[in-house]
Amino acid sequence: MSSQPAAVVDPYALSRDELTALMAELDQPRYRADQLHAWLVRGVDDPAEMTDLPAALRAALAERFAPARPELVAHRVADDGHTHKLLLRYPDGEAIETVLMLYPKRATVCISTQAGCAMGCPFCATGQAGFRRQLTAGEVVRQVVVADAALRSGDIGSAHLPDGAPDHITNVVFMGMGEPLANLPATLATVRWLHDPEGFNLSARGITVSTVGLVPGIRKLADLGLPLTLAVSLHAATDTLRDELVPINVSHPLAELEAVVREYRERTNRRVSIEWCLIGDVNDDDEQADELAKIARRLRAHVNVIPMNPTPGVRWKEPSKRRTRAFVERVQRGGVEITLRDTRGRDADAACGQLLASYTLGAGTRLPAAIGAAERVELLQVDPGVQR
Known part of the structure; x- marks a missing residue:
């Protein structure tokens, strides 16, 4: 036999x-x-x-060994070669986005943890694609490996790397497609793989994990005992508005989120970042600025403001430069460290999900809508390994 x-x-x-x-x-x-x-x-x-x-x-x-190496199916270059947006397709046909951002002495790769996203944030391009499946730990790790190999070769596609860029990845941010803490097994395994001192040997301080506020996942992340940077995508400083912009807030409202973020800081001794996508006439008013400043001050957090990158099918718009400046200055006057982030790669379908949308629509296929987002969010929290 x-x-x-x-x-x-x-x-x-x-x-x-x-x-x-x-x-x-x-x-x-x-x-x-x-x-x-x-x-x-x-x-x-x-x-x-x-x-x-x-x-x-x-x-x-x-x-x-399975033939799991992703295929590069689209590559957009912006910012004079400093931003590279890659669309990677895995052997099962699923495609995700990875972004390589180059600075003097720093090379950051922004990686995805899910194909699509179930969080249902209505201003997000990824959310428009719906949730299709979780990525495996290997699929997440491979995004970093692809970017690192490109840097070490000194060439990425037809675009040579700019002067001053490192020859290896120095920072990894879990801020691509999907919610990292809704795919905890893959996220935690990837962090361990990257931080392995006898392997990739990336400093824990060079790793940032972004979340819209999955409270149980934040506690699990703290259990790693590593000084990772936690970035909380807040986007609204009152429950009423955040319920609309970030639906998970219904399950984990601001008071609960603030408490677990404070706990994370105390356990890791690492300052937390607050991410704020500034949307014109939605969350750019003085009330939101004042409430944001209070939260950031209580958490001793740094705030990163990113003006919305308009995407097709989203009803909201980019804030005016005047309103953006006024918002940043008002938060700053509230005693908070705040940074206005540049909108890198606008000419490269920069917002998460845009390159996938362009590629998919160009192939004559319609992206699925994010139907049943609330049910999917609840299911993912119960079982992070759930597949569609």
Whole structure:
């Protein structure tokens, strides 16, 4: 009787312990797991290219590793080569967005954790695409690996990297498509993979996880015991308005969110950031500025204001420059550190979901609406691994 075929896996979804177990299963010494991991960190997942492994082991790994490398199907360059927006398609046909932003001595990659999003924020381009599925830990890690390999090669597509850009990723922000804390297994596994001092070795302080306010997830993130930066996408400083802009606020209102953010800061000794998408005639008035300042002051948080990037199908608009300046100055007068972020990549479909929308519509396909968002949010909180 023939034995069952071995399970096929994505090597980037395996922890260090799982790589070691795989080597033991293949009757290989422990150090082979370290060699394999070193190749993965460098972005090499084809066993045939792992030249320091024995030929027999390379053949065995080729049978065990799934063809999970994403295909680059669209690439937009903006800001004189400082912003690169990538649309990556996985073998099952699902596509997500990753953004590489280059600064002098800093290279930040903004990664996605879900295909689409179930949070239902009505001003968000990703929300218009609806929720399709969770990304695996391997699919999230691969976004960083793709960007890092491009930097190390000194070239990304046809666009050469600008002078002063690092030759490796220095910062990772979980601010792409999806809600990271609604996909906790993949998010936590990715953080561990990136921070591994014997692997990718990214400083915990170089990792930022953004959330719209999933309270249980924030506590789980604190349990890691790492000084990660928590970025809370607030967008409204009163429950009435936030219920409309960020529907999860109905389940976790501002008082509850503020309490868990304070707890996070106390446990990690890390300052929290508040993200504020400034929407014209919606959340840019003096009342919202004053209430935001109170919250930020109580939390000793830094505020990042990002003027809304208008997207097709969204009824709201970008605030005027005058109103933007007045809002920032009023919050600042409230005793808060505040930064007006530049709107990078406007000519590259910058807002999360826009590049996917352009690509999908260009192919003659309509994006699904975010139907049943409230039910999906509730289900994701109960079971973060739920699939559509």
